[in-house]
Amino acid sequence: MTSGQQKTSGLQLDSLHPMLENLPVPACLLDATLSIQFANRAFIKTFGTPDNDACHKFLFQHKKPCRNCPARKVLSEGASAIRHKSLTGDNYMVHHLPVGEIDGKLMFLQFFQKESEAPGLLASLSASIIDAMSELVVILNREGRIVAANRAWREFVRNHIRQSKRYSEGGDYFAALRELAKKGNDSWLDLLRGVESVVHGERKEFSMENTLHCDDETQWFFSRCHRFSGRGSGRQTIVAHSPITELKQAENTAHQLAYFDSLTGLPNRLLLNDRLRHALDWAQRDEKCLAVLFLDLDHFKVVNDSLGHSAGDELLRAVGRRLTGCIRKTDTVARIGGDEFIILLPSLARLDDVSHLAEKIIHSLSRPFRIKGQEIYTSTSIGISIHPDDSNDAETLIRNADLAMYQAKEHGRNTYMLFSEKMNQRMARRVELENHLRHALERNEFHLVYQDQVDTQTGMILGVEALLRWQHPNHGLLTPEAFLDIAEETGLIIPIGEWVLHTACRQNRAWLDAGYPPLRVSVNLSHRQMLQSDLADNIRQILDKTGLPAEYLQTEITEGAIRSDFERARDVITRLKQLGLSIALDNFGSGFSSLSQLRHLHIDCLNIGHTFISEITNESRDTAIIRSIIATAHNLGMKVVAEGVETTPQRDFLRTHGCDEIQGFHFLRPTAAAGITAYLAQISSNKDA
Secondary structure: OOOOOOOOOOOOOHHHHHHHHHOOOEEEEEEEEOEEEEEEEHHHHHHOOOOOEHHHHHOOOOOOOOOOOOHHHHHHOOOOEEEEEEEEEEEEEEEEEEEEEOOOOEEEEEEEEEEOOOOHHHHHHHHHHHHHHEEEEEOOOOOOEEEOOOHHHHHHHHHOOOHHHHHHHOOOOOHHHHHHOOOOOOHHHHHHHHHHHHHHHOOOOOEEEEEEEOOOEEEEEEEEEEEEEEEEEEEEEEEEEEEEEEHHHOOOOOHHHHHHHHOOOOOHHHHHHHHHHHHHHHHHHOOOOEEEEEEOOHHHHHHHHOOOOOHHHHHHHHHHHHOOOOOOOOOOOEEEEOOOOEEEEEEEEHHHHHHHHHHHHHHHOOOOOOEEEEEOOOOOEEEEEEEEOOOOOOOHHHHHHHHHHHHHHHHHOOOOEEOOHHHHHHHHHHHHHHHHHHHHHOOOOOEEEEEOOOOOOOOEEEEEEEEEEEOOOEEEEOOOHOOOHHHHHHOOOHHHHHHHHHHHHHHHHHHHOOOOOOOEEEOOOOHHHOOOOHHHHHHHHHHHHHHHHHHHHHEEHHHHHHHHHHHHHHHHHHHHHOOOEEEEEEEEOOHHHHHHOOOOOOOOOEEEEEEHHOOOOOHHHHHHHHHHHHHHHHHHEEEEEEEEEEEEHHHHHHHOOOOOOEEOOOOOOOOOOOHHHHHHHHHHHHHHO
């Protein structure tokens, strides 16, 4: 829409009441059907109450307007007109003035001047009308000189233009606009050209929005002008500048709310979709590539649950700033909800640029954030989809990037993955698993298997680790690697974890009751369980219900739980120790725990992960690391358990270097409770023999 075609923002009838009521002559407002929509007191006193009657019917008792009625022309052309009529025994000059839209209807003003009254009444009346208006109003002659100006215009030029008296009545209106333009307000020059075209007869009307920048403040106006003519006045132009600053501010606020995230100030999903569609149009036209990166922060819920949502919000804002610092000016970072962000990379020169950016982002987010006086570590999993390889459709590109992001999480988080069709198939399987997982407990599809933990010096079994298995109705027996992430993300790990604890404690109580030597049963605690404020109370209740002494239960926690929130982990460990449990740090060495932190935790045992044990026979750094872990743990008063021991050389190495216990296929594969029972029975019978 060009500046001359912009639609005027209509007036409100309520705002015109005071002005019309104070006019000393009869006046009324008529709509396009010539119905009287409003009549002032002088009109009612002179002619009576119209009750929305048509003007020709109420005043002249005519069924139809007369042939030479100027009303149609006033409405269609926006020109004023004057007619002479006899009413109630007096001769009147009836003035018709277009006023534009009022309450959404096109209307014009009609007022009645007795011909016998002083000729100066019209000029006085016109001045009264325009002075009562809040708009900045001027009336111009053929040369662009100001014939009349209202109070609002005079105050405006006094505040913004030197020698303001030169731009009131008799002054040069166009010169006033040039003065306003000198302050960098170029829109006033556009307005000048438009008004000139109306004054010089090149067009009938003109309108546009223009701004005034002054003292770090911007004022908005909707300016419109049109020609009119009356008896003896010749052709004149009325210009009205309506202040619309509040309206523009409201529009800007609405735009901000509609298209930008209120927390981070980044574009939201709506604006991202719009930019992505435009970028796809350009990419398809120019045969270029573009990329969509879907980012999800790893373990963000830990921050919310441990430090509160205000800390989580602060972290999201900080992440948004770092992401913005990683991209080009032509790229877009959007927050689409929660801890999810999308980055749009239009017009890719090389596909390598995508992986370089992903690595840059991962490195940037790996640096600690300072939140509420604490150092917070986070990471992100990134999924990437490429146009045109993965899709030509905006929605599908985002969905594919989302699928790739989940694959990145399954590959250990803090990494990126590119979409492939295999991912689509894996995600379909994931959805199926999640749906079945929600009912697995009630269908009794879970069971536990146990793997023994053996003293390296005596070969005696000291404990067992309880391991979860899921007998899936379609996919057979599944280990936790296949479904644990889903359980964590959906929160199903909480009831599943409680079931594991209860089942393992009940089974160990049964072994004690059967007279077998006391064993320690180890149970893994998930990230989500560590965040439960009532975790210690729940475990106490399970011990009470099953009758298992606390000394025969060991809980295993991961390094990730400690690394993400050390203070909370320390508090949970302290409460569990107060119950009398032993605590093991599982898979030690994979999460880069600080040894200085371990000094402040009540840890009883370090479990060395199988990834180190598998390389134990080689002259590698892993061998040196294992020796160092064993020595350090013993210095801190902790035992060491090596997991994943499969060969005799591995067993001998660990025994030689003082590892306390070993666990793995070398002794016994994970087996059901009945298998452990048979093993314990055999050991007992050998003793008796």
